[in-house]
Amino acid sequence: MNPAQYTVVVAGMGKRGTHHAEAFQKNGRFKLVGLCDIDATRLEAAAKKFGVSETSADAAALARKTHPDVFCFCTLPDLRLPLIRAGVEAGAKLIAYEKPTALSTNEALEMMQLTRAAGVKTVVSHQHRYGEHYKKVKEIIASGAIGRVHTVYGTATGWMMHMFTHLIDYTRWYNDYAEAEWVVGQAHGKSKFSDNHPSPDYIAGLIQYSNGVRGIVESGEGAPDVPEVDYWWRKCRIGAQGTEGFAEVLTGGGWRAITCDGVASGPGSMDYEHDMGPYVREMADWLDDDKKIHPCNGESAYKDLETAMAICRSVVQRGKVKLPLGPGEPELEALKRVLPD
Numbered sequence: 065m066n067p068a069q070y071t072v073v074v075a076g077m078g079k080r081g082t083h084h085a086e087a088f089q090k091n092g093r094f095k096l097v098g099l100c101d102i103d104a105t106r107l108e109a110a111a112k113k114f115g116v117s118e119t120s121a122d123a124a125a126l127a128r129k130t131h132p133d134v135f136c137f138c139t140l141p142d143l144r145l146p147l148i149r150a151g152v153e154a155g156a157k158l159i160a161y162e163k164p165t166a167l168s169t170n171e172a173l174e175m176m177q178l179t180r181a182a183g184v185k186t187v188v189s190h191q192h193r194y195g196e197h198y199k200k201v202k203e204i205i206a207s208g209a210i211g212r213v214h215t216v217y218g219t220a221t222g223w224m225m226h227m228f229t230h231l232i233d234y235t236r237w238y239n240d241y242a243e244a245e246w247v248v249g250q251a252h253g254k255s256k257f258s259d260n261h262p263s264p265d266y267i268a269g270l271i272q273y274s275n276g277v278r279g280i281v282e283s284g285e286g287a288p289d290v291p292e293v294d295y296w297w298r299k300c301r302i303g304a305q306g307t308e309g310f311a312e313v314l315t316g317g318g319w320r321a322i323t324c325d326g327v328a329s330g331p332g333s334m335d336y337e338h339d340m341g342p343y344v345r346e347m348a349d350w351l352d353d354d355k356k357i358h359p360c361n362g363e364s365a366y367k368d369l370e371t372a373m374a375i376c377r378s379v380v381q382r383g384k385v386k387l388p389l390g391p392g393e394p395e396l397e398a399l400k401r402v403l404p405d
Contacts, residue, residue, distance in 0.1 A: 072088045073100065085099070098119065123139075136160040190360045216235040217280040218282075246272050247385055252264065293314055370388060380402050
């Protein structure tokens, strides 16, 4: 008996939407049945490339017409909630979308309420974890070679709403997904609030986890440079320190470690062609079997966003913020209000 084939609509045919469409098309478990983009020229080129006849500039209308099993959108972050609603209303079994999960806790809570009530699976693009260098660092930490882990950390020179949930997601993974109990944060600068991923110029946070491990995350202008990596967007350093050493990954520069066994390092770099294959394959696995939960599932991604928004609230409130969060003033708006010019 042949396994089920799942139909897919992809909305947003920029770089990341194209990466998704390519990965779905290469995997025989999926069939592209619709493409969407507001740029007619780009949409026409994508339709020709992927051999898809059903296209539209209206993602919700396309989803209603095609009723896909998987509704995937790779759009700017201000469209998260309406597109989640469109996927749910179209009867999608799984909604896959880009990080950040949302632009506020309020929006994220509403999104989660919609998908939970409908029983819709969600997957968020924290796909760098499939890199061999990322997995090697996880393997070293899990082996006990760095001893008892006491600190996990992540830094990125890219700004917050592009990078922060990536950092938090991978440090949580390296810390076995212990729950965050409280955070303290600090930020400066307002120039990046005009970006399509509105952010402070720099933000940093301390995270206290329930297993006693401390998390440290920094993102934006003033975050530590990674001189070993040339490409600015790949200047991310993520790792763990333990009683016997450390292990860390550089998004664009391999991995390195000092452990009880000595000094070691290896190659690796962000590679969409490599990472997107297993990212998409595990969507099929989860659709096949509810027990095979995708590592980038939306419930986990919500906790990444919640931690990031708690750090923003800490900046605004000038003190410790406990988790979980409830509704409140939209965090980015509050940051923009309180940060000096």
